[in-house]
Amino acid sequence: MQPILFYGVPQGCSFGSIVALEWLGQPYRLCRVEMLEQPWNPLFERINPLYQTPALLLENGEFLSESLAILLNLAARSVDTPLGPRQGSDEFDALNQMLSYLVTDFFSAFNPLWLAYEKAELDEPQRELLRSLGAEQVVAGCRYLDRLLSERDWLLGQRRSLADAYLSGVGRWVDYHQLFDLRHDYPHLARHLARLANDPAARFAHAIEQGMTVEGAGGFLGHVGFQQLREGLCAA
Structure with missing residues (x-):
């Protein structure tokens, strides 16, 4: 099977x-x-x-x-x-660290935005508060990732990893929620997400x-x- x-x-x-x-x-x-x-x-x-x-x-x-x-x-x-570094190696630790960041901090930054999107019972002030909180957290994540990608081709360096695969799914949420112009504010991250989208x-x-x-x-x-x-x- x-x-x-x-x-x-x-x-x-x-x-x-x-x-x-x-x-x-x-x-x-x-x-x-x-x-x-x-x-x-x-x-x-x-x-x-x-x-x-x-x-x-x-x-x-x-x-x-x-x-x-x-x-x-x-x-x-x-x-x-590169997709599966040996456990205990420096490369494995780097993959584990990046994936852990993406599935916790970066993923959870979007939670207020999804609540504002999905909860029909919210009034407009509640929705705007959630969007404001979410945008603030997403900005912090985008700033961090943009800085990393200003110095490397992929999240972990010169070759793609499963961290890039995961980012291809979560990173697209920035445009989906129409938070800001990613290309203008975080060009290195925008370049990377565009590259992933075309893979x-x-x-x-x-x-x-x-x-x-x-x-x-x-x-x-x-x-x-x-x-x-x-x-x-x-x-x-």
């Missing part, structure tokens, strides 16, 4: 895990989760009781959730390469999110649905 990634749309951070799988080039399948359709399929509780994506069904039938854990699992599948793996992930039938350059073997997985999930 190949691993199955459960990815969320629209605008899920699981986008980065799809990019990572494409870069890895090993066989995998996808299962689509429409995050705005409520309630979610009850079978998903057996995958992640927190009802969050991404999640990864491993070859041994176990489930792995949280982007950091999933990306480090993928890194271990490509040991001693074949990111174009593939975008097409997948749009529901298009597309072939990847990696090991994508197609989608599976919850009904196809029902027997195994109910037995779990």
Whole structure:
């Protein structure tokens, strides 16, 4: 059995895990989760009781959730390469540190913005307060990443890593929330995000999110649905 990634749309951070799988080039399948359709399929509780994506069904039938854990699992599948540096090496520590920053500080900076976007019961002053708080936190993250990328080609140096794959999904939220002109205020980060967006793996992930039938350059073997997985999930 190949691993199955459960990815969320629209605008899920699981986008980065799809990019990572494409870069890895090993066989995998996808299962689509429409995050705005409520309630979610009850079978998903057996995958992640927190009802969050991404999640990864491993070859041994176990489930792995949280982007950091999933990306480090993928890194271990490509040991001693830029995508999967050897654990205990300086390169592994740098990857772990950057991923930890991205999935905590940078990701959470957008939380107030998503609340303002999703909570219909908020009045306009509450919405504006959340947008102001979110923008302030996102600015701090963009400033940090822009400074890093002023001195290097990729987040960790001269070669791409799974940290860049994750950023390809979360970094696009700046434009999605229309916070500011990224090209004017943070040109190095804007350049990097544009480069990532034009990567074949990111174009593939975008097409997948749009529901298009597309072939990847990696090991994508197609989608599976919850009904196809029902027997195994109910037995779990």
